[in-house]
Amino acid sequence: MRTEGPITGEQIAERLNVTRAALRPDLAILVMAGIIDARPKVGYYYTGKNTFNMLVEEISRIKVRDVQSVPVVVPTNTSAYDVIVTMFLEDVGTVYVVEQGGILAGVVSRKDLLKIAMGSGDLHKVPVKVIMTPMTKIIVTTADESVLEAAKKIIDNEVDSLPVVRPLAADRTYEVVGRLTKTNITRLFVELGEGKRR
Amino acid sequence: MRTEGPITGEQIAERLNVTRAALRPDLAILVMAGIIDARPKVGYYYTGKNTFNMLVEEISRIKVRDVQSVPVVVPTNTSAYDVIVTMFLEDVGTVYVVEQGGILAGVVSRKDLLKIAMGSGDLHKVPVKVIMTPMTKIIVTTADESVLEAAKKIIDNEVDSLPVVRPLAADRTYEVVGRLTKTNITRLFVELGEGKRR
Numbered sequence: 001m002r003t004e005g006p007i008t009g010e011q012i013a014e015r016l017n018v019t020r021a022a023l024r025p026d027l028a029i030l031v032m033a034g035i036i037d038a039r040p041k042v043g044y045y046y047t048g049k050n051t052f053n054m055l056v057e058e059i060s061r062i063k064v065r066d067v068q069s070v071p072v073v074v075p076t077n078t079s080a081y082d083v084i085v086t087m088f089l090e091d092v093g094t095v096y097v098v099e100q101g102g103i104l105a106g107v108v109s110r111k112d113l114l115k116i117a118m119g120s121g122d123l124h125k126v127p128v129k130v131i132m133t134p135m136t137k138i139i140v141t142t143a144d145e146s147v148l149e150a151a152k153k154i155i156d157n158e159v160d161s162l163p164v165v166r167p168l169a170a171d172r173t174y175e176v177v178g179r180l181t182k183t184n185i186t187r188l189f190v191e192l193g194e195g196k197r198r
Numbered sequence: 199m200r201t202e203g204p205i206t207g208e209q210i211a212e213r214l215n216v217t218r219a220a221l222r223p224d225l226a227i228l229v230m231a232g233i234i235d236a237r238p239k240v241g242y243y244y245t246g247k248n249t250f251n252m253l254v255e256e257i258s259r260i261k262v263r264d265v266q267s268v269p270v271v272v273p274t275n276t277s278a279y280d281v282i283v284t285m286f287l288e289d290v291g292t293v294y295v296v297e298q299g300g301i302l303a304g305v306v307s308r309k310d311l312l313k314i315a316m317g318s319g320d321l322h323k324v325p326v327k328v329i330m331t332p333m334t335k336i337i338v339t340t341a342d343e344s345v346l347e348a349a350k351k352i353i354d355n356e357v358d359s360l361p362v363v364r365p366l367a368a369d370r371t372y373e374v375v376g377r378l379t380k381t382n383i384t385r386l387f388v389e390l391g392e393g394k395r396r
Binding site for chain 1: 258346390
């Protein structure tokens with residue numbers, strides 16, 4: 001089947017020199033297991049699946065909405081000092097900067113704040129707008145993207161988290177609706193490994 | 199088999215009112231798939247496995263040594279300022295504080311540094327010893343622990359990473375040999391999902 005499929009049950013029986021009846025239960029089990037499939041009037045063919053590929057499928061089905069956290073946001077006129085306070089109060093590593101109506105304007109991480117804190121300036125006087133990563137450099141995800149795709153973005157772009165957004169217009173205007181972090185993905189990994197999620 | 203196993207091939211054939219010969223290929227496939235197993239002179243029994251449990255086993259086999267990163271360490275007499283510099287140079291979120299001989303003395307995170315940076319003190323004059331999390335509160339892992347167990351520790355204790363240690367004595371004296379982060383686990387998740395790791 002792997003090399004010559006689709007192939008009919010009759011052809012297989014002939015090739016293996018057995019009766020079709022003898023073949024039937026074996027084929028039924030292989031179909032049930034998802035390893036082969038049958039198309040009416042065409043024949044049996046190899047699906048290319050094994051338990052490992054099923055693992056891949058299982059993982060690919062999980063969406064960002066299934067694991068995302070609530071976003072923590074501050075208005076654009078917040079000071080760096082107040083952003084740090086917000087981070088500690090909410091116990092998050094990333095804060096989203098938003099304009100009127102929850103429109104995403106930028107992202108601030110602990111790393112951004114630590115960099116500015118090393119300087120000699122007064123953190124109360126530094127506006128978050130100056131230190132945030134602006135929209136042009138922000139990688140986003142959406143609630144219905146697969147966690148796998150989003151996790152790839154996190155790894156490839158070397159960021160700690162992605163804002164989960166809802167596009168409002170074609171020109172990168174987004175409402176921020178969630179937050180996908182490496183903590184979410186680590187927790188998902190634990191749940192998968194413990195058999196708690198399927 | 200699920201309720202009455204182990205059960206012999208003969209008994210199954212009798213129960214299903216078929217010949218043992220008719221049964222043989224079906225049993226062979228179920229054994230191959232790992233869903234049942236056979237013990238000589240005892241009979242067939244249900245293993246309780248399905249593709250999902252196999253996923254769990256697959257994940258449980260991966261060890262910390264397979265995904266860990268190189269640890270970034272500073273001596274105990276380093277200033278908070280220099281720890282921040284090290285963090286930026288090495289691009290890590292956690293630095294390990296070590297005594298002579300690489301003995302782990304404490305852990306410093308971006309969060310610890312941000313907290314101290316908010317104060318009015320001179321970061322050059324604050325020794326890392328004052329701000330680090332001391333050994334009594336540190337959760338550790340070892341290279342041969344499963345990533346799953348280590349990931350559980352990360353989630354349950356709400357930490358960003360675990361030092362990978364080699365115990366040197368019974369009284370919590372450890373040499374630090376690695377670093378297991380949520381980035382390592384996110385990357386592992388991507389590799390599992392892409393079918394790149396088995």
